[in-house]
Amino acid sequence: MAATVDVNLDDYKYGFSVPENYAFKAEKGLSERIVKQISEMKNEPGWMTDFRLRGYKHFLERPMPQWGGQGMLNTINFDDIYYYIKPVGADKAFESWDDVPEDIKNTFDRLGIPEAEQKFLAGVGAQYESEVIYHSIIKDLESKGVIFLDMDASLREHPEIVKEYFGTVIPPEDNKFAALNTSVWSGGSFIYVPPGVHIDLPLQAYFRINAQNMGQFERTLIIVDEGAYVHYVEGCTAPTYSTDSLHSAVVEIIVKENGRCRYSTIQNWSHNVYNLVTKRAQAYKNATMEWVDGNLGSKLTMKYPAVWLMEDGAHGEVLSIAFAGKGQVQDAGGKIVHAAPNTSSVITSKSISKGGGRTTYRGLIKVAPNATNSKSNVLCDALILDDQSASDTFPYIEIENNNVSIGHEASVSKVSEEQLFYLMSRGIEEDTASNMIVSGFIEPIVKELPMEYALEMNRLIEMEMEGSVG
Amino acid sequence: MSTSLSIKDLQVSIDDKLILKGLNLEVKPGEVHAIMGPNGSGKSTTAYALAGHPAYEVEGGEVWMDGVNLLELSPDERAQMGLFLCFQYPTAIPGISMANFLRTSYNAVKGEEGEDGKKKPIPIAEFRKKLLEKMDLLKMDKSFARRYLNEGFSGGEKKRAEILQMTLLEPKVAILDETDSGLDIDALRIVSEGVNSMLSSERAFIVITHYQRILDYIKPDYVHIMYDGQIILSGGPELALRLEEEGYDNIVKSITQNGNGGN
Numbered sequence: 237m238a239a240t241v242d243v244n245l246d247d248y249k250y251g252f253s254v255p256e257n258y259a260f261k262a263e264k265g266l267s268e269r270i271v272k273q274i275s276e277m278k279n280e281p282g283w284m285t286d287f288r289l290r291g292y293k294h295f296l297e298r299p300m301p302q303w304g305g306q307g308m309l310n311t312i313n314f315d316d317i318y319y320y321i322k323p324v325g326a327d328k329a330f331e332s333w334d335d336v337p338e339d340i341k342n343t344f345d346r347l348g349i350p351e352a353e354q355k356f357l358a359g360v361g362a363q364y365e366s367e368v369i370y371h372s373i374i375k376d377l378e379s380k381g382v383i384f385l386d387m388d389a390s391l392r393e394h395p396e397i398v399k400e401y402f403g404t405v406i407p408p409e410d411n412k413f414a415a416l417n418t419s420v421w422s423g424g425s426f427i428y429v430p431p432g433v434h435i436d437l438p439l440q441a442y443f444r445i446n447a448q449n450m451g452q453f454e455r456t457l458i459i460v461d462e463g464a465y466v467h468y469v470e471g472c473t474a475p476t477y478s479t480d481s482l483h484s485a486v487v488e489i490i491v492k493e494n495g496r497c498r499y500s501t502i503q504n505w506s507h508n509v510y511n512l513v514t515k516r517a518q519a520y521k522n523a524t525m526e527w528v529d530g531n532l533g534s535k536l537t538m539k540y541p542a543v544w545l546m547e548d549g550a551h552g553e554v555l556s557i558a559f560a561g562k563g564q565v566q567d568a569g570g571k572i573v574h575a576a577p578n579t580s581s582v583i584t585s586k587s588i589s590k591g592g593g594r595t596t597y598r599g600l601i602k603v604a605p606n607a608t609n610s611k612s613n614v615l616c617d618a619l620i621l622d623d624q625s626a627s628d629t630f631p632y633i634e635i636e637n638n639n640v641s642i643g644h645e646a647s648v649s650k651v652s653e654e655q656l657f658y659l660m661s662r663g664i665e666e667d668t669a670s671n672m673i674v675s676g677f678i679e680p681i682v683k684e685l686p687m688e689y690a691l692e693m694n695r696l697i698e699m700e701m702e703g704s705v706g
Numbered sequence: 707m708s709t710s711l712s713i714k715d716l717q718v719s720i721d722d723k724l725i726l727k728g729l730n731l732e733v734k735p736g737e738v739h740a741i742m743g744p745n746g747s748g749k750s751t752t753a754y755a756l757a758g759h760p761a762y763e764v765e766g767g768e769v770w771m772d773g774v775n776l777l778e779l780s781p782d783e784r785a786q787m788g789l790f791l792c793f794q795y796p797t798a799i800p801g802i803s804m805a806n807f808l809r810t811s812y813n814a815v816k817g818e819e820g821e822d823g824k825k826k827p828i829p830i831a832e833f834r835k836k837l838l839e840k841m842d843l844l845k846m847d848k849s850f851a852r853r854y855l856n857e858g859f860s861g862g863e864k865k866r867a868e869i870l871q872m873t874l875l876e877p878k879v880a881i882l883d884e885t886d887s888g889l890d891i892d893a894l895r896i897v898s899e900g901v902n903s904m905l906s907s908e909r910a911f912i913v914i915t916h917y918q919r920i921l922d923y924i925k926p927d928y929v930h931i932m933y934d935g936q937i938i939l940s941g942g943p944e945l946a947l948r949l950e951e952e953g954y955d956n957i958v959k960s961i962t963q964n965g966n967g968g969n
Contacts, residue, residue, distance in 0.1 A: 653760060658797040659807075661757045662871065663785035663814035672810065676801025676854070 265315040268292060271419050274320045278388055278422075281395060284402075291408035291418025298412040304567045304598060308536040312510055317482055319420040319453070377435065383428040384439055387455050390426035397428060401459055405488035405516050405544075414514040417453045417486040424454030424485065429464040429495075438467040438500070438686050456487040460495040460523075467498040469686060481509045483534075489517035489525065493547070496524040500685055504696055505534040507564060515541040516571075519550035526553040528684050531568050532696050540598060542571035545579035545607075552581040555681045557693075559700050560593030560625070569599035569616075569630075574607040574640075583614045586678050590621035590701075597646070598630045605636040613643040619677050620650050621670070671701050709770070710735050710879050710910035711756075711789075716767035718748075718755040724765065725751045727935035733879065736907040740921055740946060741914045743932030744954040749914045750794060752932075753883040757791040758784050771879065786815055788878030792868040792885050798856040804867065805851040808874060809833050815875050840873045844900050861888035869900040880904070881912045886920035898923030918950040933958050 263270070271292045275285040300309055377384065383394060391398050408418040429435060460466055483505060491497045497517065505511050511534040517525040527541035543552030554570030566589075572581040587595035597616040618627035629646050651673050659669035675682070675694055682690045711733040718726040725748050733739055743749050755762040756769060758781035769776040776784055799807075812833060817825030828836075841850060844866050856864055865885055872880055882901070886894055901911070901924050913924055921929075921943070929945040930937045931954075938961050939945065949957060 652797075654797045655799050657757075657759050657781060658793070658799070659811075660781040661785055661791055661793075662807075662811035662875070663782050664810055665782050665814070666780070668810065668814075669782075672802050672807070673799060676799055679801030 264318055266292070266295075266317075266319055266416075266420065270319060274420060274422065277320070278391075280391060281399075283399060284391065287403060287408065288419045288421075291415045292420075294409045295412060295415035295419055298409075298415060300412060304596065305536050305538050306565050306567075306594065308510070308565060309512075309538075312482060314482075320422055380433045381428075381430040382433060382435065383426065385426050387424040387426050387457065388422070390457075394426075394428070397459070398426065398457065401457060401488070401490060403488075405490060405518055406486050406514050411514060413484045413512045414486050417455060417484050417514070421453045421455035421486065424456040424487075425458070425468070425470075426456070427458040427466060427468060429458075429460045429466045431461040431492075432463045433461075434465045435467070438469045440469040452481070452483045452485070454485045456485070458487075458489045458497060458499070460489070460491045460497045462492045463494040464492075465496045467500065467686075469500045470502075481505075483509055483511045483513070485513045485515075487513070487515040489515075491517060491519045491523040491525050493521040493523060495520075496526075498526040498528065499541075500528040500530075502530040502532070502685075502693055502696070503534065503537070504532045505537075507533060507535055507561075509534045511535075511537040511539065513537075513539045515539065516544065517542065517552070518544045518546050519552055521547040522549040523547075524551045524553075527555065527570065528681065529554065529556045529568070529570075530681070530685075530693055531556070531558045531566050532700060534564065534566075536565045536567070538567045540569045540571050540600070542573070542600075543581065544573045545575055545581065545610075547576045548578050550576060550579045552579075554581075554583045554585075554599075555684055556583070556585040556587075556597075557678050557681050558585075558587040558595050559697060560587070560589045560595045561700055562591040562593060564593045565596070566594070567596040567598055569597045571600040572602070572612060574601075574603040574610040574612065576604075577606060577608045578610065579607060580611040582612070583616070584681065585614075585616035586619070586681055587616075587627055588619045588621065588674055588677065588697075589625035589627055592624040594626050594628075596628045596630065598632075600632045600634070601642060602633075603635045603637050603640050603642070607637050608639045610637070611641045614645070616646045617677070618646075618648045619674065620648065621674075667701070671698050674701055708735065709733065710737070711912075712768075712770040713756075714768045714770070716752075716755065716769060717765040718751055719763045719765050720751065720761060722763075725935055726755065728767070729932075729936060731912075731930065731937065733910045733912060735878075735910055736905075737928065738905070738911045738913065738924065738926045740926035740929045741912060741932055741937075742916070742918075742929060742946065742949060744958070745916070747932045748935040749916075749932055750883055751935075753791055753794075753881050753912075753914055756784075756881060757781055757789065782814065785811075785875075785877075788815075790872050790875055790877035790880045792865075792872055792880065792882040794884040794887060796856045796859075796864045796868055798854070798859070800854050800857050802855045803851065804853055804855055805834075805837065807855045808837060808851075808871065811871065812874055837874065840870055843873065843903065844870055845896055846870065862890065862893035865889055865893065865897055866900075869897050873900060873904060876904075876909075878908065879910045879912070881914065883914045884916060885913070886915055886917065894920065895923060918946045921946050931957060933962075938962070 271288050272285065275288055406414050408415050427439065458468060489497055489499065503511060519525040525543045529541050531537045531539065541554050545552055552572050556568050556570055558566035558568045560566040566587060569585055570583040583599055585597045587597060589595045595618060599614060601612045601614060603610050614631060616629055620627055627648055631644055633642060635642065651670060655673055656669050659672060660666060674697055682693050685693060709732055713729055713731040716726050716729040717724065729752060741749055751762060755764065764777050771787055813825060813827040817827055820826045837851060846866055856867060859867060885897060889897060913926060926943055929941055929943060931939040
């Protein structure tokens, strides 16, 4: 990855915004009235309105967590955020690219979505503000009974499945930010893969926050039925504004017997976004759940994708990459709960900090009393690029069964003078050489991504790295 | 005839300890110079200092190449000028494939400058062909290109990888730092053949070695004996043989007692 990068880090690549053009924009701040208004606007069934209000109630009651995030959570002003914005023309998702309004299209053009779609995408659900406005699904997926819709549409079209699973993996009372999401959620993806269906190409969706002080609270629910497989890929990009935005998503996944689900994310929020996401999956008998989680950008990210291994033979994996630059805190990791015998898990975390950035690995391995013969391995490596930056590791391990095998390895390293010198002695400039070392460091995770995302990941890392080592 | 490399009174220290104490050497295109010497005499320091390792502090002297004082250039600029150091202990860099590394390096050193002043990268297919040819010459398996840079390489594989880089980058001046160390006789032959295939009237070699063995394969025009940070004796190939017979101690003793060098 030695392409020369001529974009300056300060010149955030996706930092453009188009003039706001909205059909409906709720007032700032959160109240019971706004929660009801959102539900009403969306013509939701009564049970969903009640669900939202349950979330709102818990959000008010639940104190702000005081662990992690270097105290940054306390600086969020919840009254200064728009919780719901509906762009013009967003009443329905578009089937064809031609139907998408010009300004929105320009945004996507600049993000490079259509090209990506032509090449690899099986289906695109791109979220612009709170509504999914562009959606296409390859016909043969439909014919196999696969459902891939934005969350709002799925509630209208498949209320019975949504009602059965919604909030079962992450209940409204799970944590303060899951409660907030429950009360004001909008958009996100819904995927149902019927038994035995194997989706070969990754399903992909792009999310984007455009309006200033806009919260984004998408809600994703994926159900992989028995023996089915899906790889879902989500990328996130937000333009730069001087005030802070809040992103607080909830992702719930259920993988049934012998099913397999991989969920890959590359998040590249601009540097003023609070990114507080709850992601959790349940894996049943002999099922596999894999989270691939790349966290770049944002002001503060707190995210620990979790897998609950519910039945015999279930396997869970978390691969996490975090990059923290100036003024950024990446508090990330993974959680695995071994709730059944013969379950196995792996957490691999790689973090990079530079220019005063701070990365934290925070992980939990929990083994329940009945989870005999379970195995878990945790590997976390931190790369620190300069003396101003720092990295911490908080590996929590709770084991209530004696017959288990648990491994934990952690390393912290600096870009070594010898490695830099070796590359430079081959004619490679210092910046490029540093980029190469960092790319090599995260390579074990990047190679797990679909090719175009792997390329994007490397490009984003190069941009973050630009001019950082002098 | 012009000079490839002209080292004048080079003084270099590491951690405030002076190691090179006034090194002088003139190397012309087409010449092969062997620098021999006991451990700690400053051989490897010479190699690292010429390549520009930041831990080696230049206290004085000049090193001229193509009318430029090398000592004012960064390591990558020196490489781009056509200087190549074949490392005694190449550094492993996990996650970077040999192929990616070699192409990046090739483009940096050999890339032709376009009208915009930026170097134009070689087309991937063309590079691949070139790479496979060179690997074949060094009897390296194709799968080598996919491995991570020097990671988990045996001693012989590391040295071969170094020579592979040299054959790709086609330097004007190549410094081989104890390339024979850790090689069995077969590997030594293959590596030496790689070097010999590079001999040309436009290229100069500086072969740094502790033992005479490699000089059976790579024939030097000049042999220099280094001791305590200086070259204390220079001669033709016969000097290496004399060294083999008499040993460093005797030669050093005879010279320092005659007051011909050292301090």
